[in-house]
Amino acid sequence: MFRTKIKKREAEIIKILNSLADCTPEQKEQKITSIQDLYALELFDNKQYAQCIKEFTKLKKDPAEVIKLFPELSGDDKEKTKKIAGKDLQCAMVALIPYLKDVKAKILNKTGQDEGTTQTQQLELIDTTLLKCYLLINAEVSPLLRNSNHCLVEEAETVLLHHKKHRDLMILYQTKGLHLKALQLLSLLKEQGKEQDTNLDIYQETMKYLKRLGAEHINLIFKFSDWILKEHPEKGLKIFTEENVEAEKLPRREIYNFLKDEHESLVIPYLEHVIHNWNDSTSLFHNALIEIYREKITDKKGQLSDIEVQHIRLKLLRFLEKSTHYTPETVAVHFPTDSLFEERAIIYGKLEHHEQALAILVLILGDVDKALRYCDIVGARPNDEGPDVYVILMKILINPEQSSARIGKALANVPRHPDTAVPDLDKALIILDKYANYISPLKALAVLPDSVPLDRLKHFLESAMDGQLMMKRRMQVAKGLWYAEQVQTEELEHFYQSKSIVINDGDVCPVCKKRFGNQSAFVRYPNVWVYMCGRTRPVTRGDATTSSAPPNGCVYSRHSAARLCGPMDKASAS
Known part of the structure; x- marks a missing residue:
């Protein structure tokens, strides 16, 4: 059949050649082009693909017409019997790919053509065809997809799925901004259990994809990170805590609400990362972390071991002491009245309620050493109240009953510690001697009883x-x-x-030789004996250096310092 075609084309060529003598120049050019086109087709039928493509290039053939010659690429089912296979297919694709790349480069280099019309359509056809060519010869397609490509998504999607190129399909979706379809594909592959078939780590690919999404896609991140946070909670949290710009710019308040509602166990590590690693000073996060610590210790104590409770309480104490961004009056409301007394004392300290804080440490906990450490911390602060805390502690030790009445209604019924329930004047005097440099003598003597001996x-x-x-x-x-x-x-x-300076109307600038007018401005430097006027011009005077300047003025420089010129100081000159 091919041989018959070739004979027919040869006959057509002979016929055209015989009619050239009676043609006009334009008709002659058209017929020669027809001959060349027939010759290129004959080369194609003879499987001389490289020479065929060269002829089409010379003729500047429409790439759509060239692509139609390849039934494997055109998708025309009527031409199934004519499909190229084996080594011929390899040779055909090797010849076609450089041709398509060259045509694409020429289209992109054209200027002044309206994108979205012929140019865009040609680029879509060429890139989609290139993708098919790569897949037919089993070549790498990711370089084509990673760059700005014009592939038709639906057609490219079909061929990539046919060849099971799921990873490359993910790249196509990402470059086209089809993030929902990409994540849906990963989710579908996970549900179908095709991880082994596709050679694709669904967990890792989903993690990578979600980490690349920004704050504008936060709802997608929430939706498709859910299964990862359930199956791999600690690693999945990296989606929101990765040390990169994308993660730091995610809306933290929305993430906190999402984790609190759907993945409560991850709220503490997320808040700790946000506060300690990213130094977030939002009061909401600081208050929330304190509240969750408190709930873990009290409301949910039965779910944790004693060691875990002790560890969380230690973190709570440290956080209450170091953080300056939580609101003490807010968190104090939720603290129990029958436990966590040391934590309440720290909160009272933040509120500057030192007497209540020290009363808790001494009268309820019976720990004077902790009370002294509290005084040391407060006393180190740069304020006037610092030294008074030692006096307050002495007053509590000397008169515990009076201080107990001021401890507050919330703790009024809490049992007092037996070791500190009775007055302890000796310990108060020891504190007085030890911290004498930090205690106001008048305030200390005011709280001491008259019975204390002077010696x-x-x-x-x-x-x-x-x-x-x-x-x-x-x-x-x-x-x-x-x-x-x-x-x-x-x-x-x-x-x-x-210092006084006398300048007369007759004084002349010794450099520019011009008289000073009423509009002149004068400056006198203490280490220069020349007054300076507003005009500047290069000048050499004494040990002065010469420099370039505009021609309408003068400059006087001494000791490598640029100076404006002016009348001499008569006293200095003499």
Whole structure:
């Protein structure tokens, strides 16, 4: 059959050649083109694909017409009997692929053509055909799909699924922005259990894909991360806590609500990461973390072992002490009145309720050492209330009954610790001696009972006097330094104010030789004996350096410092 075709074409060529003599130049050119076209088709029928493509290139043949010659690519079922196979198919594709790439490059290099019409249609046809060519010869298609391609999605989707190229189909969906279809494909493959057949790690691929999505696709992330968070909770949380820009920009409040509603066990690690790793200062997150810690210790204590409860409580105590972004008055409302007394004391401390905080530590917990550590922390703060906490602690130790009445209504019925329920004057005096430098003598003496012997206060009074004398000396030294600085400043001010300059209408700039007018501006530097006018021009004077400047002025430079020129200081010049 092919031989018959070739004979018919040869006859057509002979006929055209015989009629060339009677043609006009335009008709002659058209007939020659027809001959070349017939010759290219004859080459194609003879399976000389490389030479055939060269002829089509010379003729600038429409790529759609060239692609139609390949029934494997055109999808025309009527031409099934003419499909190319085996080595011939390999040779045909090797010749066609460079041709399509060359045509695509030429189309892209064209300027001034409206995209969305002929150019776009040609690019869609070429890229889709290239994809089919690669698949027919089992070549790598991901480079084509990763770049900005014009493949027709539905057609490309069909051929990729036919060849089971699920990973490449994922790339196509991603480059086209079809994230929902990509994630639906992964979900379908997981449900069908085709992970082994596709050689695709569904879990890893879904994780990677979700991590690349930004905040604008947060609902997709929530929807398709659900099964990962259930099956691989710790690794799945990396979708929201990965150390990259995409994860940090995700809406944290929405993620917190999602995890709280659907994956409650992951709320604590998420909040800890947001607060400790990303230094988020949102009060909502700090309050929420405290509340969840508290619930784990109290409401859900039966679900945790003693070691786990102890570990969470230690984290709660540290967080209450270090965080400055939670609202104490809000979290204090939810704390129990029969436990977590140390935590409540820290919260009272944040509220500056030092007497209540110390009363809890001493009267309820009976731990004076913790109360002293509390005083050390508060005393180290740069405020006026710091030194008073030691006095408050002494007052609680000396008169526990009075302090117990001020502990607050919430803890009024809590049993008091037997070791600190009775007055302990000796311990108060020990604190007085140990922290004498941090305690105001007047405030301390005000809380001490009159029965305390004077010799018992000897060490405290001596230390207090030494501290007051040292403070007095420091103030005297500081006062002297401030006074010396003031005197020096006044002398410097007087020195500069005593300088006077006399400039007459007849004075001439020694550099530019121009008189000073009413519009001139003058500056006198203390280490330069030349006054400066507003005009600038290069000049060399004495040890001055020469520099380039606009021609309508002058510059005088001394010691490598640029100066404007001006009249001499007569006193200095003389």
